Amino acid sequence: MLEVRHLTTLLAIEEAGSLMEAAERLHVTQSALSHQLKDLEGRLGAALLVRRTRPVRFTTAGLRVLALAREVLPRVQQTERELKRLAAGQTGRLHIAIECHSCFQWLMPALDAFREHWPEVELDLSAAFSFAPLPALVRGDLDMVITSDPVENEAVKYLPLFRYELVLAVSRQSPLAASKWIEPEDITDQTLITYPVERERLDVFTAFLNPANAEPAAIRTAELTPMTAQLVAAGRGVAALPNWALTEYTEHDLLKTVRLGEKGVWRTLYAAVRVEDDHTPYMQEFWETAKELCFKTLSGVRAVKGS
Amino acid sequence: MLEVRHLTTLLAIEEAGSLMEAAERLHVTQSALSHQLKDLEGRLGAALLVRRTRPVRFTTAGLRVLALAREVLPRVQQTERELKRLAAGQTGRLHIAIECHSCFQWLMPALDAFREHWPEVELDLSAAFSFAPLPALVRGDLDMVITSDPVENEAVKYLPLFRYELVLAVSRQSPLAASKWIEPEDITDQTLITYPVERERLDVFTAFLNPANAEPAAIRTAELTPMTAQLVAAGRGVAALPNWALTEYTEHDLLKTVRLGEKGVWRTLYAAVRVEDDHTPYMQEFWETAKELCFKTLSGVRAVKGS
DNA sequence: TATGAATATGAGATATTCTCATGCTGGAAG
DNA sequence: CTTCCAGCATGAGAATATCTCATATTCATA
Structure with missing residues (x-):
């Protein structure tokens, strides 16, 4: 009417x-x-x-x-x-989920910086430890997933943030501390401390132990990186963590890090977005500023070739 | 868009x-x-x-x-x-103007009664002493004009309310008080008290004095009916007023009324509305309840034949 | 009564929004 | 892994709706 x-x-x-x-x-x-x-x-x-x-x-x-x-x-x-x-991508929503436990460390400052430049973009952050973030991203419940595990999906684009090395944190007193690198077998008599998720989602298994059919003597879990670091420092076990997540502990000489294998285990961290959001201005800018901030803030990370 | x-x-x-x-x-x-x-x-x-x-x-x-x-x-x-x-006429606007000074007397109760039945109709009331109400009605600034002077206009319909007699109010001591009726010439030695408007809009001139070329000895004006009545009672002049407007004074024997001419001067009071509003339910009801209330309240008024 | 400015109107062009028929797709069931 | 199904998309054309153009009508005014 x-x-x-x-x-x-x-x-x-x-x-x-x-x-x-x-x-x-x-x-x-x-x-x-x-x-x-x-x-x-x-x-x-x-x-x-x-x-x-x-x-x-x-x-x-x-x-x-x-x-x-x-x-x-x-x-x-x-x-x-x-x-x-x-429509012009000058505002919108950015719901991020992280699969990466240590990522809060650099993500929070990145979000703060982003918020200043794009105050109108609705920001949200959730930890994707208890659900599968990729379907949620495709469905639209999420807009970005921070992950080091790119699962091929034609609806999703993986924007590389940086390459980092997965290293083994050991106590200063550990016999492993002196090695230039360790072999998978060196862990068979160690207690391995991991985040409390399935093995398949832990790089130390998928990229290091499983290929060699090696198994740690025991596994215990810890929720948070500082907790893991403390346990390692106290000689209660070893833990595979991103090198940059351990910087503050090695700098204060609280623990040592050892390469996994002769060449080391290198991983790439990605920001996964829906392909249709790839060129949204604020998405692009978030990616770029986050990348930049990581290089400045995190020691031991490398650029991905071509990014 | x-x-x-x-x-x-x-x-x-x-x-x-x-x-x-x-x-x-x-x-x-x-x-x-x-x-x-x-x-x-x-x-x-x-x-x-x-x-x-x-x-x-x-x-x-x-x-x-x-x-x-x-x-x-x-x-x-x-x-x-x-x-x-x-559109259904169940609500709307009713801006009324009165050309008739005494009409507040019955209009106020009529409006009160109406408001109860049609609370949603926007009521307004103005005195049309200082402007021409008919053009305003046609133009739409007003929705109803209470008048005893129906000027033919094809856009306007005159709904008759009642017939009343225009009578001469005189003091009890006046020599005219004893007459059954008076002639125009009887006023030539009197002071006539009128409302402060042009002669052409005063029935006593148009319907009684002018045809006989008679002229009062003096004219003075008074805004309000009670004021006029007091002046008349005090013998300061005579005034031509609707018979029903004088009832409360004659009942208390404060003044007398005399017929104008042998047959009397009879007028009809109308509610003028735009023709397109004629059958609007709330307009109709206002007219009917006002008419009914006048018959009940005002003494000496008569129905108009065919209404 | 003529005039001019504004609105109304009819007819036809144009644009829009629908329906119909049918193709496509993703998820559930076998 | 295929089939099926429910729901959405699409193309074509019908049905409306909305516009423009040309012109008539109206109203106020000189």
Whole structure:
């Protein structure tokens, strides 16, 4: 019945004082407005305007519609502006999930920096330890997943952040501490401390132990990186962690790190996004600033070739 | 760009959870909704829905439009309901002007009674002493004019309220007080007290004195009927007033009334309305209740034949 | 009563929004 | 892994709706 178009017309007529002038402002013919009004009045069963006065006078019904127009049109227009910004990628939503336990360390500063540049983007962060983040990303519940485990999916693009080395943290007193590197078999008499997730999601198994069919003497879990570090420092076990997550402990000489294998185990950390979001300005910028911040902040990380 | 139709559609989709079900609720085909959405999304440059989930999921842009819909649609619908009532004459505006100074006496109770039955009708009352009420009625600034002077106009209908006699109020001591009636010449040695308006609008001139070319010895004016009555009672002059406006004074024997001419001067009081408003329910009812109330309240008034 | 500015109207062009028929897709079941 | 099914997309064309153009009508005014 009533449409936004009608509200726009009525408001223009009120401001202009005549159909003639209003038509000009709206870039249509006077005839168009006349027809439009006639049609609307016919369907309403009531006149909206008295045309024979100058300026035109609104009937009670007309005033009521005018009041609606004044109330509703600004909101509609504001929404349209917001949608334009959304479409242009100048604002939007960025729900991030991390699969990487240590990532809070650099992600929080990255989020803070981002928030300053894109205050209108709705930020959210969740840990993806208890659910599969990739389907959620594809479905749209998430907008970005920080992961080192790129599962091929044509709806998802993996933006590389940096390469890092997975190293073994050992206590200063550990016999392994002196080695330049260790072999998988060196862990068979050790207690391995891991995050409490399935083996398949732990790089130390998939990239180091499993290929050699090696198995640690025991496995215990710890939720948080500082807790793991403390346990290792106390000689209660060893743990495979990103080199950059251990910097503050090695710097204070609280523990030692040893390479896994002669060449080391290198991983790449990715920001996974839906392909359609790849070129969204704020997504791009988040990726770039995060990358930059990681290089500046984290020691021992490397650029990925071609990124 | 955005239209009410789109808001309705989005809200229906949200409630239904699918285009299929929403289409059914809106009594259109699923195809129509699909086309409509595609078109809108195309123009916005952004997706509103993710269709491949069940129920469908809204994108950030979709949620924004949905929020607009929830905010705007109820108001649009309420306005449409009000317009329907307006068109049906169940509500509206009743701006009344009176040309008749004494009419406040019965009009106020009439308005009070009316307000109870039609609380939604916007009532207003003004005195039409300083402007021409008929053009204002035709133009639409007024909706009803209470007058005893029906000026033929094809856009205006005169609804008769009652007939009354214009009588001469004189003091108890006046020599005229004993007469059954007076002639125009009897006033030539009297001071005539009138409302402060032009002669042409005073019935005592147009219907009694002017035809006989008679002229009072002096004319003085008084704004209000009680003031006029006091002056008359004090023997400071005579005044031509509706018989019903003098009842409370004659009952207390404060003054006397005398007929103007042998047959008396009879006038009809009308409620003038625009012809297109004639059959508006609340207009009709106002007329009828006012008429009824006048007969009950005012003594000495008569019905108009055929009303 | 003529005049001019504004609105109304009819006819036809144009644009839009629908329906119909049918193709496509993702998830569930075998 | 295929089949099926429910739901969405799409193309074509019908049905509407909305506009423009040309012109008539109306109203206030000189």
